[in-house]
Structures are given as structure tokens and as C-alpha cells.
Amino acid sequence: SSADSFAMIRGGHIALSILGGMQVSEKGDLANWMVPGKVVKGMGGAMDLVAGVKRVVVVMDHVEKSGAPKLLKACTLPLTGAGVVDLLITDLGVFEVGRGKSPLKLTALASGVTLDEIKAKTEAEFEVGL
Known part of the structure; x- marks a missing residue:
């Protein structure tokens, strides 16, 4: 049940959370x-998911539909959690994130993606560890 699952999360019994991200x-x-600008009935359980686990993996598109980067120097949308991401997987590559420490480290490129493409579509600073 939802009550049992959130008791497990809030109690620190879950080691890994994998969730989507906007930024x-x-x-x-x-x-x-x-x-x-969108109507939201509540924040849901994402804040619990990032606060109550040992490791957070985020999976998302690298850019918005407009082409704007989603991997930023600082988020412009309301935060779910500060310094909580350990690993980021996008459609372009994989980044190790140091939970509050900069820089990010690019560890893998998606097939057919170049380092120049990643640089052009990423606002955040990162080092290359391919």
C-alpha cells in the first residue's frame, strides 16, 4: 500500500530511488x-523519495522541447531537493553528480552523440571522465 511504501521510504529502508526530473x-x-502556472494538487512523494534514500538517480531528457538546457548552473523551478542527485542519465549522456559538490563528471555518451553536442546543450559546468 501507499502507506507502507512511504513508511519504508521515510524510515530510511530504501537504498535507491530512480525518478524523472525537469531540471x-x-x-x-x-x-x-x-x-x-500549472495547477498542482500537492507535491506528491518525490520529496520523500529524495530525502529518505541513500542514492538518487535522475532520468530525463537533456533539453526542453524548445531546446533549452535542463542541466543548469542553478534550477529555476521550485526544488524537490537540494544536493540530492548522485547520478543523472539523459538521452545524451551519463553524469556523476557529487551531491552538492561541483563539477559534474560526464562518464558516458549516448550512441552517436559527440562531446561538442553535450557542451552546446549543457549550461552546467562539467568535467569529462570518459
Whole structure:
């Protein structure tokens, strides 16, 4: 049940949380629960998921539909958690995130993606560890 699952999460019994993101900052901040101007009934359980686990993996598109980066110096959307992301997987690559420490480290490129493409579509600072 939902009550049991959140008791497990809030009690620190879950080791890994994998969730989607709208934005991630270079310090591992996550924004994934609200877009300004949209009606939201509540923040849901994402804040519990990032606060009550040992490791957080975020999976998301690298850029918005407009082409704007989603991997930013600082999130512009309301935060779900500050410095909570350990690993970020996008459609372009994989980044290790140091939970509040900069810089990010690019550890893998998606097939057919170049380092120049990642640089052009990423606002956050990162080092290359391929």
C-alpha cells in the first residue's frame, strides 16, 4: 500500500530511488514536482523519495522541447531537493553528480552523440571522465 511504501521510504529502508526530473543543477539540486502556472494538487512523494534514500538517480531528457538546457548552473523551478542527485542519465549522456559538490563528471555518451553536442546543450559546468 501507499502507506507502507512511504513508511519504508521515510524510515530510511530504501537504498535507491530512480525518478524523472525537469531540471538538475550542477550541484545536484533536483526540480521535478511543479511547473509555475500549472495547477498542482500537492507535491506528491518525490520529496520523500529524495530525502529518505541513500542514492538518487535522475532520468530525463537533456533539453526542453524548445531546446533549452535542463542541466543548469542553478534550477529555476521550485526544488524537490537540494544536493540530492548522485547520478543523472539523459538521452545524451551519463553524469556523476557529487551531491552538492561541483563539477559534474560526464562518464558516458549516448550512441552517436559527440562531446561538442553535450557542451552546446549543457549550461552546467562539467568535467569529462570518459
